[in-house]
Each structure stands twice: as C-alpha cells, then as structure tokens.
Amino acid sequence: MSAPIVVYGPSSAGGRAVTINGAIAGLARDDRDLVEFLRRAGLYEAEQLLDDPHWIEWRGGRAHWYEAA
Template identity: 70%
Template sequence: MSAPIVVHRPSPTGGRRVTAYGHILGPAHDDHDLIEFLRRAGLPDAETLVDDPQIIEWRGGRAHVYEAA
C-alpha cells in the first residue's frame, strides 16, 4: 500500500501538488504550505510527519524541494 499523502513532482512554475487519498489538497510552495495542508486534512502532528514514508510519498524529486530542476 502506498502512503496516503503524495507530494507530486515540482511543476515548471514552482510548487508541488499535494494529494490525500487521491484528492487534491492544493499546491505547496514550501514545507509550511505542506504542513498546513496536513493539518487541514486532520493530522495535528503534521510537523513530525513530513519525513514519515508511511504517511507521505515524495514523487518526482527530492523531498522538501519545491522548485523545478
């Protein structure tokens, strides 16, 4: 089973789409945005979850990098 939260590849204009269980939460432009999306999705300990591979899958780029290469 894959992680319930996916941070997708950086877009050419910057930022990364974030989805939870296949539903789009929005574009994150930094870790602060990602943490806010996780809180809104009902994960109050979001700061501690951003590096948990059972919760978040980083696709198409390095974790915590939001600009296109």
C-alpha cells in the same frame, strides 16, 4: 499499500501538487504549505510526518524541494 499523502514533483512554475487519500489538497510552495494542508485534513502533528514514508510519498524530486523543475 502506498502512503495516503503524495507530494508530486515540482512544476515548471514551482510548487508541488499534494493529494491526501487521492483528493487534491493544493499546491505547496514550501513545507509550511504542506503542513497546513495536513492540518486541514486533521493531522495536527503534521511536522512529524514529513519524513515518514508510511504517511508521505515524495514523487519526482527530492523531498522538501519546491523550486521550478
């Protein structure tokens, strides 16, 4: 089973697309944006999930890196 939250690799303009259960949540430009998307989805302890591979899969780059590819 894959993680319900996917953070895709950095785009050429910077930022990373985020999906939650397959639905587009938005473009995160930093961890604060990512935490906000998770809170809007009802995950109020979002900061604690950022490094949990059961919840978040970081694809195409280092975790917590949002700069242009």
